Amino acid sequence: MSTTPHPVVARVTWRVAERSAGRRAAYLRRVAEAKAAGPARTALGCANLAHGFAACGPLDKLRLRGDVTPNIAIVSAYNDMLSAHQPLKDYPDRIKAAVAAAGGTAQFAGGVPAMCDGITQGRAGMELSLFSRDVVAMATAVALSHDMFDGALLLGVCDKIVPGLVIGALSFGHLPVILVPAGPMPSGLPNAEKAKVRKRYAAGEIGRDELLEAEAGSYHAPGTCTFYGTANSNQLLMEAMGLHLPGASFVPPGTDLRDALTDAAARRVLELTALNGDDAYTPIGEMLDERAFVNGVVALLATGGSTNHTLHLVAMAAAAGIELTWDDFDELSAVTPLLTRLYPNGTADVNHFHAAGGTAFLIGELLDAGLLHEDARTVGGGTLAAYREAPKLTPDGLTWEPAPETSGDTGVLRPVDEPFDQQGGLRTVRGNLGRAVIKVSAVRPEHRAIEAPARVFGSQEELQRAFAAGELDRDVVVVVRHQGPRANGMPELHRLTPPLSVLQDRGHRVALVTDGRMSGASGTVPAAIHLSPEAAADGPLARLRDGDVVRLDADKGLLEALVPDEELAAREPHGGAPAQGEWSGTGRELFDAFRLAVGPAERGAGVVV
Structure with missing residues (x-):
């Protein structure tokens, strides 16, 4: 077992910190300046504050008048068209109840758009997809802009939505933030069969009806699509970077364990606010440092995750004043073993990965090899060491237990000393x-x-x-x-x-x-x-x-x-x-300013960072 970082991991992390020193210091000064002596809402004028709690019940109004009750923002990507976000419908009421029972208040601060690349692929709407990340970031900032909040719970799962939520939250880096996922749908048509059907359709051997039947057998229920694309890469990265509670990523929706984890996130964010003192205070802007982003890159590489994160991780890091480059990905890839085989890199899906030992086994293996920074701060209990454990619901309530010592299926998830490949994906x-x-x-x-x-x-x-x-x-x-x-x-x-x-x-x-x-x-x-x-x-x-x-x-x-x-x-x-005006239809003309201002892919393809 190693607590000393691998030499390459240490070198890359040092290099990221060195090149980012000026921007990171400026960002942290901004975070420190935003931290108020008490809740920011106590500095609001009386009319401002009255607007802020006008719709609340009597008890919440009483609590929000004072300076000792933490108030939590809920920002959600809920809509019921997208299977991954449909389970989020009832989360706000559940979170409000859990926060109230723990002595706090919570308000639904705002919604953010959630579009699906699976629906828009090959259509004009797909040309808005990447820009939607920046729209989500801006919408998150609008939701948090009222100086009413001491922490935030962000509800989102898919492609550009999670990076957008994180980028927006980093503009309020003085707030503690927890990402609250929804979990994957049950496994449907096996991925190998789906891939065969798609190839047969491309070759003209079958028609649209047979293809649609196969696709409907794959995407068939509430929850995240089960292949290891950007949505599920998001979930794994948020856990490896310490923004989820341990083991929260791939627990199915609609289960008692999922509900218990949502309640636990609501209680936990209260414990991380500045009202509990400097030792407990865990602002996202300080927590997401160069160690956290290197941990995210290593987890992505070790699992062969979505290439979209060569954009998103770079953009999220920039929002925290950190300059992450493709060279960093490349150097880390050379020493990061590939530990999973998940579709499209294999035939298994994330439910199989979860059953084989999931994130707790994976993170434990990478920690033991020195490939992750164990001392990186997290929302789940101090350092990343807490993420070696998986959640379990017992008669006494929610608890966490150590991950299995061996993988439940080495065709899906392997230890560091028996990887699928010696290098990352x-x-x-x-x-x-x-x-x-x-x-x-x-x-x-x-x-x-x-x-x-x-x-x-x-x-x-x-x-x-x-x-x-x-x-x-x-x-x-x-x-x-x-x-x-x-x-x-x-x-x-x-x-x-x-x-x-x-x-x-x-x-x-x-x-x-x-x-x-x-x-x-x-x-x-x-x-x-x-x-x-x-x-x-x-x-x-x-x-x-x-x-x-x-x-x-x-x-x-x-x-x-x-x-x-x-x-x-x-x-x-x-x-x-x-030219301006030539890019139109399906709302594209509304995004002309984004297209003209966007940065290069190598810098995250961002507009707001």
Whole structure:
């Protein structure tokens, strides 16, 4: 058992702290200045405060007049269209009751939008998806802006929503914050069967009715989708970074244990407020330091999680005054073993992972190997050591017990000394086309390097038409450009996975290069994504032509066009970002300012940070 960080983990953490020192110090000064001597609401004018508790009951009004009762903000992404967020409907009333029983008050401070990439994929609405993260952050800030609160409970699960909630909360870094999840739906159609059906549909072997039946068998009940995409990566990262209660991530909705964990989060946030003294006070802005973010990166790598977090972790860190880079991911990946096989990197889902030992076993293994900072602060009881335990409901109430010493299924979850791979699931590739990330946890070693002529497309629809016409039945590096944040909001390109998988299954050497996103849905085909600088920002990708030979080598970290640099530079770029007013429909015109102001993928593709 090791409590000393691995040398590479220590070096990367030191490097992050060093490069971030100025911004982090300025951020922490702001946090310290925001901490009031008592509840901030006591400094409100009488009319202001009266507005703040006008709708409360008599007891809450009495409590909110004083300066000893903590008041907790509830910010929720509830809607009943999305299965992951539908269980959150009854959380506010439950939380209010639990907080009141513990001597506090709670108010529903605001809702934030929650959109689903699973619904919008391949549609115009997907072009708003990444920007919704910043909208969620701003909506969270609006909810917390009234100076009425001493802590916050954030209710959210999926893709951009959790990072947005965290970014918004970090603008109120003096408040203690706990993320409260909802849990996954029951396992449905096995993932291997779903993948086969999707490939058969892409190959034209079955029709829409059969495909819809399979998809409905996969996504079939309240709760988070069970594959290990961005939503479930969010949950695991929030636990590894100490923002969930231990073991809260993958407990199913509608169970007594889930209800008990929600009640416990409500009670726990009261204990973390400044009203309980400096020893107990755990503001999110201080808690999420460089150790917490390195822990998040390691947990992502150890599980082959969603590539979206090469954007989201960078953006969340920036909101805390911390500069996290893709180089940090790359260096940590070299020493982080891959400990899980979860779809799309395997056939199991998060319910199987949870049953095999889940987060408690995983975190314990990584702590023992020195790959996580055990001394990182958490909301769950001091340091990350508390997260070696899993929650259990007994006749005496909720308790936590040590994780099993062995995995319940080594086909899903393994110990550090018996990993699926000696290195993590994410790599950085670089060359004369720029820098990109690639998820290799599901890519076989023999598929990780390719040198082939490029076929260049401007959209995934163009690629699908070429595939249907039989134009791609060869070794090919498929390039899909003008899919970055400045071009069209960086939609996820889920529709590319089935046809490219079919081509690879036919024996062709295939790869994807794009300035767009693939997220947790990227699988067995090597995909260099998030290419930065993007084509719309005059990146070299805009000068690539059909037939140019492209070399992608994930193991050597290479991505390059085999074209002389002077020739590539002399070419006229193809296309560009839409002019203002040209990007419209499905609400896109409302986000023109976001597209024009957004930063590069390598810096988190953010507008507000």
